[in-house]
Amino acid sequence: METIITHCAELDVHQKNIVVAVLARKEDETPETEVRSFPTMTNRCLRCRMDCEIVTSWLNRKKLCSFGRYP
Numbered sequence: 001m002e003t004i005i006t007h008c009a010e011l012d013v014h015q016k017n018i019v020v021a022v023l024a025r026k027e028d029e030t031p032e033t034e035v036r037s038f039p040t041m042t043n044r045c046l047r048c049r050m051d052c053e054i055v056t057s058w059l060n061r062k063k064l065c066s067f068g069r070y071p
Helices: 045-061
Strands: 007-013 017-025 030-039
Touching: 017 045, 030 045
Parallel strands: none
Antiparallel strands: 007 017, 017 030
């Protein structure tokens, strides 16, 4: 069967953090999983924006540049 999606992620959003799990196919076709947690509760809007940019930057490095939402 042909692989259609080689990289995917799930975001679990909580009040104090976002847990992101990424599943990606490596060069040798084996799956690799990585889970990271990012803070969400900050006192300043600028800091909050920086946290979002850190999550986005990490997902882009993992070759995840298109996002969808499950209803």
